[in-house]
Amino acid sequence: MGCSCVFSGMDGTAIENFVCVIFNVSFMNCTWHVGSTASGDTQYYLYWKSSRKEDFTGCQNYIKDNYGRHTGCKFQNVTIENKIADFLVNGSRSGQNIQSFKKKIFLYKIEILTPPLNITVNCTEASHSCEIRWQPPRTSHVKRHTCFKYEIVIENKVRKSVSVEKNIEGNSYIFGSFNTEKRYSVKLRATDNGCLVSPSWGEWSTPVEFGKEQFASASSYMLFLIAVLAASLVLFLFTVSIYLKKTSATVPQPRDPFRELYSTGFQTEHNHQIINHETEEIITIIEEVT
Known part of the structure; x- marks a missing residue:
């Protein structure tokens, strides 16, 4: 140096x-x-x-x-x-x-090399393999793709196992152990391959995930959407219930003629009985006095 x-x-x-x-x-x-x-x-x-x-x-x-x-x-x-x-x-x-x-x-x-760019993963279920492609890191002085070699790390997210491959040349790699029922992530970094490039490994790319949960994510979204709709329906029904209670409280209740008639007649008859009884007692007292 x-x-x-x-x-x-x-x-x-x-x-x-x-x-x-x-x-x-x-x-x-x-x-x-x-x-x-x-x-x-x-x-x-x-x-x-x-x-x-x-x-x-x-x-x-x-x-x-x-x-x-x-x-x-x-x-x-x-x-x-x-x-x-x-x-x-x-x-x-x-x-x-x-x-x-x-x-x-x-x-x-x-120079600390930037991560490789534009990482994509294309998997074929029939062959149980995935093609991983990328572009070289950005530099101000190197234009040839052959000036870089790469380290690639693929992690099985279920088993927590890691596959590491170093000194990969070119801009693609075939991952031949793809299981459609598993979830994976891949990241890369670059170093010199015989040009005027830093001999130290550069920065890691952001992990790119691929595999089963790409499809499961759609199901997760549907479950989330159903939950939101259910919550909205419950809130709507609760609001309607409160509204109906308030409305029924302000409407006057219908009159019950039978109850009124029964209450009035019973009270009138009862009053008449009291008056008659008191009258008879007065007459009886007058007769005894006389």
Whole structure:
């Protein structure tokens, strides 16, 4: 990855653990640690260039620690190609000579490859096999599909078993152990296949699921829909029931003529009996007096 050099200054004041990575095709982050003997008010400045014809350019977007010291830099629109970049980090502090740090880096070696793109799975029930297809990861400097090889991981979601295949070339793979009653997921990542590509494995793709539950999902949706309709019907009937109760409470009840007649006649007859009885008692008393 190129040499790392420390130039004159007080020992232990140069930065340590300098690392750069390129990700998402054209973004680059470089980070470092403060020198082991550097004082708390030491400040560092990063400069870099990606060709001999260029002049060093200073960092425009520093990463800072809690004390405001520069501990990294963020870059955008970085072009890799087959470039070797020069990095220089100087330090400054009043009254102290800070060691400088310089490093050469092959940019393609520090790239974190994006996941493979457009992963699709086409299964054939009769042959119990699936064809998995994909496109290469995105890069700013490699256009040939043959520059990549892949690692593919297929998981049986029921048995929790995993099948791993490495160093697959091309852009397709036949999975020959497909069971129509099982559910699976597949993910891929890429690495170099003899070109100017990072030798490290790139990022994993998002798992793509396939198998039985592709059909079961429709049934699950129907069950959900039936449950929603049933709940709606219950709510409707409950609302109608409340409405009918309120309506019946405001309608006057019909009169019962037989009950009224019976109640009135009984009361009238009862009153007549009382009056007659009292009258007879008065007459009887008068006769006894006379």
